[in-house]
Amino acid sequence: MPRDGGSTREHLLDAAERLVERNGFAATSVEMILSEAGSSKGAFFHHFTSKRALAHALVERYVTADLGTLAAGLQAASAEREPKARLLRFLDHFVDRSAALTSESACLYIAVLVEQDLLDEQNSAQVERAILGWRESVAALMQAAFTAAPTTRPRPAPEDLADQLFAVIEGAFLMCRAAGSPEPMRRQLLVYRQLVAALF
Structure with a gap:
């Protein structure tokens, strides 16, 4: 998993983009993004308020x-x-x-x-x-x-x-x-x- 904050943010966005393209935005949960990115909820909310x-x-x-x-x-x-x-x-x-x-x-x-x-x-x-x-x-x-x-x-x-x-x-x-x-x-x-x- 990326260690620096900028890379973590991009890693989360990469994972979200793959999932949204595959499933749509409404069907893509934060938990799915975390699982795809191999990241934590804390990391997610550090970069995105919602x-x-x-x-x-x-x-x-x-x-x-x-x-x-x-x-x-x-x-x-x-x-x-x-x-x-x-x-x-x-x-x-x-x-x-x-x-x-x-x-x-x-x-x-x-x-x-x-x-x-x-x-x-x-x-x-x-x-x-x-x-x-x-x-x-x-x-x-x-x-x-x-x-x-x-x-x-x-x-x-x-x-x-x-x-x-x-x-x-x-x-x-x-x-x-x-x-x-x-x-x-x-x-x-x-x-x-x-x-x-x-x-x-």
């Missing part, structure tokens, strides 16, 4: 990691100078990492939005932070690519295309869980990439 406080920390951590995933894609794309190539490289990054996306985590957003025990103002604000972060960054890539390659054909708004990417990834998590395979994530991201490329 199960609700743990939920807030869990969602905030998940959103921060998700935005880190976005940042990694932006970093990979930054090597490309031409805006269209930068956009497509960004999408290729996620196609290439589709198996890792599904193996690193399931989707905590689903649990947050469908469980009344998790859905409160603080957690909703965290999910909105993720959605807006993806929207702003991806829309900026889209807009730069569209501006550099104008056309007379109508194109969807960059913000709508950005939201669609978020929806594709989150929906693919559901498909992967139902199929017991990471393949739906790769296929859906590839289709999205092909549709975006066709806009040019």
Whole structure:
């Protein structure tokens, strides 16, 4: 068991995330988290005043990691100078990492939005932070690519295309869980990439 406080907190959050993804938040008790983490009630309440406080920390951590995933894609794309190539490289990054996306985590957003025990103002604000972060960054890539390659054909708004990417990834998590395979994530991201490329 981790000895330092910071590691103990992360260990408890890791255990809670696994259990919430598997069982849902309402069905995950503090006792189950302690058993999964190999920790004590004293350690739990040293870091979290309540199960609700743990939920807030869990969602905030998940959103921060998700935005880190976005940042990694932006970093990979930054090597490309031409805006269209930068956009497509960004999408290729996620196609290439589709198996890792599904193996690193399931989707905590689903649990947050469908469980009344998790859905409160603080957690909703965290999910909105993720959605807006993806929207702003991806829309900026889209807009730069569209501006550099104008056309007379109508194109969807960059913000709508950005939201669609978020929806594709989150929906693919559901498909992967139902199929017991990471393949739906790769296929859906590839289709999205092909549709975006066709806009040019």
